[in-house]
Amino acid sequence: MIELKDVTVRYPNGVVGLDGVNLTIPDGQFVVVVGLSGAGKSTLIRAINGLVPITSGSLTVDGQEVSGASKRELRRLRSGIGMIFQSFNLVKRTSVMNNVIMGQLHDVPAYRSLVGAWTKEEKEIAYRSLERVGIVEKAWTRASHLSGGQQQRVAIARALAQDPTVMLADEPVASLDPPTAQMVMKDLQRINRELSITTLVNLHFLDLARQFGQRVIGMRAGQVVFDGTGAEADDAVFEQIYGRSLTADDVLPGA
Amino acid sequence: MTTTASSTAVAPARPRKPRPSPTLVGGLLAALAFTLWAGHQISFTLAPLFTNFANGWQIIERFLQPNWGYIFRVWDAWVETVAIAVVASAVGVVVGLVFAFMASRVTNRSPWLYRAVKIVLSVIRSLPDVAYVLIFVALVSIGSLAGILALIMFNIGIAAKLTSETIDAVDAGPLEAADAGGAGTLARARWAVLPQILPNYLSYCLYIFELNIRASVVIGLAGGGGIGQVINVQFSRFNYENVSAIVIAMFIVVLAIDQLSQYLRRRFV
Amino acid sequence: MTAPAARTARPQEPSKARATLVWIGLAVLLGGAVWLADARWDKLPGLLTQGWKYFQLMSEGVLQNPFTEPWSGYWTRAFDAMMESVYMAWVGTLVGAVLSIPFGFLAARNVAPQWAVQVTRVVLNLIRAVPELVFAIVIMLPIFGFGPIAGTIALGVGAVGTLGKLTAEALEGIDPGPVEAAQASGAPRSAILRWAYWTQVLPEVLAFWLYRFEINIRASAVLGIIGAGGVGTLLSQLFSKRAWDQIGITLLVIIAVTLVVDWISGSIRHRIISGGAVRKDAGEREQDKAEVAL
Numbered sequence: 001m002i003e004l005k006d007v008t009v010r011y012p013n014g015v016v017g018l019d020g021v022n023l024t025i026p027d028g029q030f031v032v033v034v035g036l037s038g039a040g041k042s043t044l045i046r047a048i049n050g051l052v053p054i055t056s057g058s059l060t061v062d063g064q065e066v067s068g069a070s071k072r073e074l075r076r077l078r079s080g081i082g083m084i085f086q087s088f089n090l091v092k093r094t095s096v097m098n099n100v101i102m103g104q105l106h107d108v109p110a111y112r113s114l115v116g117a118w119t120k121e122e123k124e125i126a127y128r129s130l131e132r133v134g135i136v137e138k139a140w141t142r143a144s145h146l147s148g149g150q151q152q153r154v155a156i157a158r159a160l161a162q163d164p165t166v167m168l169a170d171e172p173v174a175s176l177d178p179p180t181a182q183m184v185m186k187d188l189q190r191i192n193r194e195l196s197i198t199t200l201v202n203l204h205f206l207d208l209a210r211q212f213g214q215r216v217i218g219m220r221a222g223q224v225v226f227d228g229t230g231a232e233a234d235d236a237v238f239e240q241i242y243g244r245s246l247t248a249d250d251v252l253p254g255a
Numbered sequence: 256m257t258t259t260a261s262s263t264a265v266a267p268a269r270p271r272k273p274r275p276s277p278t279l280v281g282g283l284l285a286a287l288a289f290t291l292w293a294g295h296q297i298s299f300t301l302a303p304l305f306t307n308f309a310n311g312w313q314i315i316e317r318f319l320q321p322n323w324g325y326i327f328r329v330w331d332a333w334v335e336t337v338a339i340a341v342v343a344s345a346v347g348v349v350v351g352l353v354f355a356f357m358a359s360r361v362t363n364r365s366p367w368l369y370r371a372v373k374i375v376l377s378v379i380r381s382l383p384d385v386a387y388v389l390i391f392v393a394l395v396s397i398g399s400l401a402g403i404l405a406l407i408m409f410n411i412g413i414a415a416k417l418t419s420e421t422i423d424a425v426d427a428g429p430l431e432a433a434d435a436g437g438a439g440t441l442a443r444a445r446w447a448v449l450p451q452i453l454p455n456y457l458s459y460c461l462y463i464f465e466l467n468i469r470a471s472v473v474i475g476l477a478g479g480g481g482i483g484q485v486i487n488v489q490f491s492r493f494n495y496e497n498v499s500a501i502v503i504a505m506f507i508v509v510l511a512i513d514q515l516s517q518y519l520r521r522r523f524v
Numbered sequence: 525m526t527a528p529a530a531r532t533a534r535p536q537e538p539s540k541a542r543a544t545l546v547w548i549g550l551a552v553l554l555g556g557a558v559w560l561a562d563a564r565w566d567k568l569p570g571l572l573t574q575g576w577k578y579f580q581l582m583s584e585g586v587l588q589n590p591f592t593e594p595w596s597g598y599w600t601r602a603f604d605a606m607m608e609s610v611y612m613a614w615v616g617t618l619v620g621a622v623l624s625i626p627f628g629f630l631a632a633r634n635v636a637p638q639w640a641v642q643v644t645r646v647v648l649n650l651i652r653a654v655p656e657l658v659f660a661i662v663i664m665l666p667i668f669g670f671g672p673i674a675g676t677i678a679l680g681v682g683a684v685g686t687l688g689k690l691t692a693e694a695l696e697g698i699d700p701g702p703v704e705a706a707q708a709s710g711a712p713r714s715a716i717l718r719w720a721y722w723t724q725v726l727p728e729v730l731a732f733w734l735y736r737f738e739i740n741i742r743a744s745a746v747l748g749i750i751g752a753g754g755v756g757t758l759l760s761q762l763f764s765k766r767a768w769d770q771i772g773i774t775l776l777v778i779i780a781v782t783l784v785v786d787w788i789s790g791s792i793r794h795r796i797i798s799g800g801a802v803r804k805d806a807g808e809r810e811q812d813k814a815e816v817a818l
Contacts (some may be wrong), residue, residue, distance in 0.1 A: 079437035089428035106437035293611035311667030341557035381782035383745035400563035
């Protein structure tokens, strides 16, 4: 369970990322966070695994306080939280296998990780993660040889290899074409259902948000302005979240 | 914008030509003054080029008649030169890589260690290779070990500087992913950074090897072994024909290694 | 893309044979080199104790009151010798810089005719392949005799190779727009070269000159050991006398002066590149290239 109590994030340049946010996300939920860019979606996701330190308030993941955790505690905490990025963030010059094993580096001893001497079990976990996103045939391909959609699946596999309880996805489909975006979202949904991993996804396409969001959270200027089911999130709600009338850019084209 | 008071003038006043900035003028004057002062201090003159050319030419003429046979008489020294360069490059680039990781904010998150390593590296780089050879000759006596140790110091400086600048410029995405996965500092450097810098690093390695071959003249003159030592001996015995034969052979070796490393760069990098 | 349900077979892990062979090859090469280098490896263990001993001797010189005799004399002598190296580097770099301008234009494909480019590039490559030390020994010492001038001219000639090459590359990378504009207005060739080409590359070229100056400071010390003046000459004298206290002082002066000059030159370079050039990124890229090339 993820709990935010009155969480505020103020960046060093004075910009307020989160402004007194209160949220409780029970285990296994599939949450979609929507809002304009700069509304605080990204900050919310990055605060949960401590990539962005919170300024005040309390943020706990499974009872463990994120802010104030020591480096070691933070690394252990992060190892239980998978993360997926808009730009995939794969190391393009190495194999898919090495990229996926990067998800397990938190408990590979240094002397083995330095030379890349992976054990059978580590490779087995990587294979299974790749199988779950249906891309195992590319295991030994260089990441730079994959298409955008394939790279994002490898990134999901990397997060899965961590054996996480929480999955965070920051605009995971913003760099993908519509059919691929659908497929990646379905992968995330399936993983959420099969493994009951709590999943938070940032999106700005409202049709995807409605389609996949078991729960939809709307953010504006660092505050939560809507919290309900995907069915409740009609156009009026989105206009309120976005603070303007909807345009064709807000829906996934061709989906 | 100022306009003239008279109503007939429609065109705005022409801007005055800006004065050259005082820093620029001051800088140029300082450079000029320093040039004159420096030239005066070393009594710079090109006069010998005209007055002493005939005398000098007699010696240069001897250089122009290389004793080709001598090149292979000192075969051992050539082998030694290449061996020195191989050992010094290998050790230098490996240690340099470790320093490079510590000399970039991307991979070193301790501000203290970062500053300390930066300072150590600038000090290492500020000493010329000759100084290192002289130091190590005093420590381990004349011979190739002194040359190897001196070149290692020299190589660490260059390898660390070039590589750490490459590390500064890597794509931050994989680093963020490694952080989000809870990877430790070492694992993060090995798997999120190293693959990204590897092509550049390998080409620095080849470049450093080339530099080491070129430097062998200097190294040997100061007592660090290899072909430079032969040049030193022949030069002090006024055997200019032998010196020029070696210099020409050296030139060909450098060109050959240059070609080889360009080939390797294309092939592997 | 296959549906996730349809499990595809796991691919065979690629063989590591090639990587292993490369590593073995490198190991053999290194082992052979260690063997063939004919080094007194047995002296290596003593390095630390010896080094510590001499370090203490050097520190003794540095830690004496520098305002009393004879220490004040040592400091002055080291400083004067180092400054002589700096002067040699400065004048030498200027000589090389001036000579490199015509070479640079002649080696740029978008300025000079094809045959001139080919010939100039060969000349520049020849110069680059010969160490300054060789210029000094073979040509400069016979004519100029022992002393700083031989070293200065050798540094200058040595600088022509790299500076000419980098100037040519900078000229080839200019924005062709202004050149076309000048040609369209019927400007003479000399005016085009001066205003359309030279103004565009000036900041970068100045930065290269300064960078070469930093390099030449180190190179001028090298020339000192064959008697071409500067701190190298002093250093080799001191080492042959084994005057460790003075060596310590001299090394410290070398480090301090080099760091200060590097810092000044580096900040001017950054100013020139970021202040003068519109193509800031290009300028910085050029700098990276220069650092590898110089």
